[in-house]
Amino acid sequence: MPEYACGSNSGGLTKGYDCLQGVIIKGIGGFYYVRAENGRTYECKARGIFRKENIKPIIGDRVEISRIDEEHGSIDSIFTRINSLIRPPVANIDAIVIVAAAKNPDPDFYLTDKLLLMAEIKGITPALCVNKTDLESSEKIKEVYRHSSYPVFDVCAAENLLPDGLIEFISGKTTAFAGLSGVGKSSILNLIVDNAVETGGISEKIGRGKHTTRHVELFELKSGGYVLDTPGFSAFEPDIIDAADLCGYFPEMREYSDCCRFRGCAHIAEPGCAVKEALSEGKISPERYQSYTKMYEVLKNHKKWEV
Numbered sequence: 130m131p132e133y134a135c136g137s138n139s140g141g142l143t144k145g146y147d148c149l150q151g152v153i154i155k156g157i158g159g160f161y162y163v164r165a166e167n168g169r170t171y172e173c174k175a176r177g178i179f180r181k182e183n184i185k186p187i188i189g190d191r192v193e194i195s196r197i198d199e200e201h202g203s204i205d206s207i208f209t210r211i212n213s214l215i216r217p218p219v220a221n222i223d224a225i226v227i228v229a230a231a232k233n234p235d236p237d238f239y240l241t242d243k244l245l246l247m248a249e250i251k252g253i254t255p256a257l258c259v260n261k262t263d264l265e266s267s268e269k270i271k272e273v274y275r276h277s278s279y280p281v282f283d284v285c286a287a288e289n290l291l292p293d294g295l296i297e298f299i300s301g302k303t304t305a306f307a308g309l310s311g312v313g314k315s316s317i318l319n320l321i322v323d324n325a326v327e328t329g330g331i332s333e334k335i336g337r338g339k340h341t342t343r344h345v346e347l348f349e350l351k352s353g354g355y356v357l358d359t360p361g362f363s364a365f366e367p368d369i370i371d372a373a374d375l376c377g378y379f380p381e382m383r384e385y386s387d388c389c390r391f392r393g394c395a396h397i398a399e400p401g402c403a404v405k406e407a408l409s410e411g412k413i414s415p416e417r418y419q420s421y422t423k424m425y426e427v428l429k430n431h432k433k434w435e436v
């Protein structure tokens with residue numbers, strides 16, 4: 130983050146009083162709601178300069194604002210983004226919690242693995258969360274990810290059960306929640322957000338109201354950090370990477386890939402492949418390897434990603 134530099138671009142307003150840093154938590158109809166360092170939320174317009182330069186502030190942007198009064202301000206500058214997602218447009222995501230249901234719907238390992246790949250590419254720390262553990266145990270999902278090093282948290286939103294580990298994982302971070310529709314993301318987020326700080330103007334609960342237009346919004350946690358409900362996030366398309374680099378994004382596979390007989394081994398049908406040997410020894414799960422081969426084909430043929 131650059132040094133506090135509001136005085137330089139605030140048109141000479143008194144530094145420290147009229148200038149504040151904050152985070153865009155919501156955007157509606159050309160207004161941006163900025164949660165500022167003083168704990169207040171300001172309704173802001175972006176300066177004309179952004180439009181001229183074709184820059185659009187997005188949710189999650191760290192910004193500097195000039196305060197107009199106790200509720201209004203204008204966005205003067207946007208700090209460099211550590212990362213950004215296109216759909217939905219959000220910036221500075223530290224972590225992603227990929228939610229699956231133990232049952233109803235059954236886990237979709239390919240979707241989970243695409244989200245994990247996206248996280249690895251973007252430098253976002255991933256974790257898995259298995260909901261509906263009242264219906265079925267999380268054993269199967271844990272088995273699939275046993276060698277991957279990703280944390281897996283058991284949740285039962287129906288019984289208000291959230292593990293401390295999950296709360297610790299999201300504390301102090303900006304965390305997106307993703308996964309198939311129906312797995313219980315809204316239920317989990319509502320449990321988490323019950324713990325959230327009231328951020329002026331945010332009172333409605335997270336939910337998938339049938340007739341309401343949903344918008345992306347950051348919810349501030351008491352323990353520090355934000356959670357982000359991401360409608361439509363399950364259909365996210367990862368950046369296109371080179372097929373040859375794919376293995377490097379699978380933590381439990383990359384450790385074997387240097388030991389293959391041939392350099393540039395694709396780990397598909399080559400002789401002396403250490404990855405396939407690890408697979409046969411149960412050190413890589415068949416589901417993860419299957420996702421790898423499917424992704425490899427997609428990348429090799431430059432087809433569009435499909436869920």
Ligand code: GDP
Binds near residue numbers: 284285287309310316
């Ligand atoms: P979303 O589409 O991922 O946001 O999922 P919702 O939070 O809307 O939940 C989908 C359905 O699953 C709703 O009918 C919830 O009541 C139900 N549900 C959520 N959590 C649990 C759970 O832990 N156990 C069971 N049995 N059902 C749950």
Ligand code: ZN
Binds near residue numbers: 399
């Ligand atoms: Zn190989």
